Amino acid sequence: MRLAVFTSKYPARVATFFERDMRALLEAGIDIEIFPIYPLEPSLWHYSLDILSEYVLPRSKVHHISLGKSLRTARPWKPGNLSTFLRDTAAVSFSAAKFGTAALAKSVYVYPKACAWAQQYPHEYDHILAYWGNYAATAAYIFHRLMKRQVPFSMWLHAGTDLYRNGVYLRQKLLYSDNIVTCCEFNRKFLQDEYSDIFQQISAKILVCYHGLDFAEFPYEPKGRPERKVIAVGKFDKNKGFDYLLKAAHELSFRGINIEVELVGDGEQAGSLRELVNELRMADRVKFRGWLPFTAVQAAMRGATILVHPSDGIGDGLPNVIRESMALGTPVIASRVAGIPEALDNGRCGLLVPPKDVKALADGIQTLLKSEALRFEYANLARRYAEAKFDLWQNGKCLADRLQTTQRPN
Numbered sequence: 001m002r003l004a005v006f007t008s009k010y011p012a013r014v015a016t017f018f019e020r021d022m023r024a025l026l027e028a029g030i031d032i033e034i035f036p037i038y039p040l041e042p043s044l045w046h047y048s049l050d051i052l053s054e055y056v057l058p059r060s061k062v063h064h065i066s067l068g069k070s071l072r073t074a075r076p077w078k079p080g081n082l083s084t085f086l087r088d089t090a091a092v093s094f095s096a097a098k099f100g101t102a103a104l105a106k107s108v109y110v111y112p113k114a115c116a117w118a119q120q121y122p123h124e125y126d127h128i129l130a131y132w133g134n135y136a137a138t139a140a141y142i143f144h145r146l147m148k149r150q151v152p153f154s155m156w157l158h159a160g161t162d163l164y165r166n167g168v169y170l171r172q173k174l175l176y177s178d179n180i181v182t183c184c185e186f187n188r189k190f191l192q193d194e195y196s197d198i199f200q201q202i203s204a205k206i207l208v209c210y211h212g213l214d215f216a217e218f219p220y221e222p223k224g225r226p227e228r229k230v231i232a233v234g235k236f237d238k239n240k241g242f243d244y245l246l247k248a249a250h251e252l253s254f255r256g257i258n259i260e261v262e263l264v265g266d267g268e269q270a271g272s273l274r275e276l277v278n279e280l281r282m283a284d285r286v287k288f289r290g291w292l293p294f295t296a297v298q299a300a301m302r303g304a305t306i307l308v309h310p311s312d313g314i315g316d317g318l319p320n321v322i323r324e325s326m327a328l329g330t331p332v333i334a335s336r337v338a339g340i341p342e343a344l345d346n347g348r349c350g351l352l353v354p355p356k357d358v359k360a361l362a363d364g365i366q367t368l369l370k371s372e373a374l375r376f377e378y379a380n381l382a383r384r385y386a387e388a389k390f391d392l393w394q395n396g397k398c399l400a401d402r403l404q405t406t407q408r409p410n
Helices: 016-027 042-047 067-073 082-097 101-120 135-146 160-164 170-176 185-194 199-205 242-254 270-279 294-302 320-328 358-370 372-389 392-405
Strands: 002-007 031-036 127-130 153-157 179-182 206-208 229-233 260-264 286-290 306-309 332-335 351-353
Touching: 002 016, 002 135, 016 031, 016 392, 031 135, 067 101, 082 101, 082 135, 101 135, 127 135, 135 153, 135 170, 153 170, 160 185, 170 199, 179 185, 179 199, 179 392, 185 199, 185 206, 199 206, 206 392, 229 242, 229 294, 242 260, 242 270, 242 358, 260 294, 270 286, 294 320, 306 320, 306 358, 320 332, 320 372, 332 358, 351 358, 358 372
Parallel strands: 002 031, 002 127, 127 153, 153 179, 179 206, 229 260, 229 306, 260 286, 306 332, 332 351
Antiparallel strands: none
């Protein structure tokens, strides 16, 4: 089966779970080609995983197109296309406008790209997969509507960026999709609550497929850790809650517990986080590592005592860094929000704390730091649970089977 996969930006600084998912589909016998809606930045191939290297997926199967070229080559006025294109883009634009000018601009941006791709590849694919439910899904939807073949259409939903907020045309995409793939049971419940009026129509189409790991690439090494190094990994967005970690570290210092904090990543909150570090007078105990290739991220996680993921709300679905930390033997403390309790088996495989609660987070860190036995227990349970639930090849085979057996109703 030839599968066209629409995504947002690829390559990207953070695309580890996307690349793993694509490799799993390839291993399951799916022939994939990728359509990123944003322009190619060649320097970002540096962050790409070997699991989806150019020897595994040739770069010729990653189809970037500039906005200028798409405007020159799109032909929406061809017979049979114009009315569909105008009707669909008007409907999407009307929905996007409700979420502001940025949402509208991003939607309009993908129209000519989807049209140009549909002109270039009108018959080639047996199935269309929108990897994200936002603008990538809009491009995939318009592409699918302009195709000359009636093939299945599937959409993958993840978290805040494409499900929890700014759901441009999402209700219609849910109804249009033959499969709705999502990364945690929390998201199924979210769909049931948010779209209760149509849930009966879409419930049978939902498949929970956890992003997986190749455990051969994640050596389990719980021993030989430093005594008091806490790491957090991710984009510096407000909903990651890294400021609560810094405040918890400050709280611990009043208890006579000085910890080293390592922040791996970058983003719009970087400036405010650095200001907070200075305000708390912790510059000597907080290290900003910036964006790192994944091998360096792995090394940083292996070199930490514990990993903290202090989400302040439902921004992430089920953060990949938690699964990765579980695989490596790094004990986890995380907020009890969204799909995180699923990853930690409701606290059996890691410590769950209320979001935005500095004292509870500080208490949790203190509890784990003072008990090596508890850290080993969490690490051991977490690795075994992760192997059972987050196996890349098993989960990829399940998704591939679903895609291959899906038929689109006439």
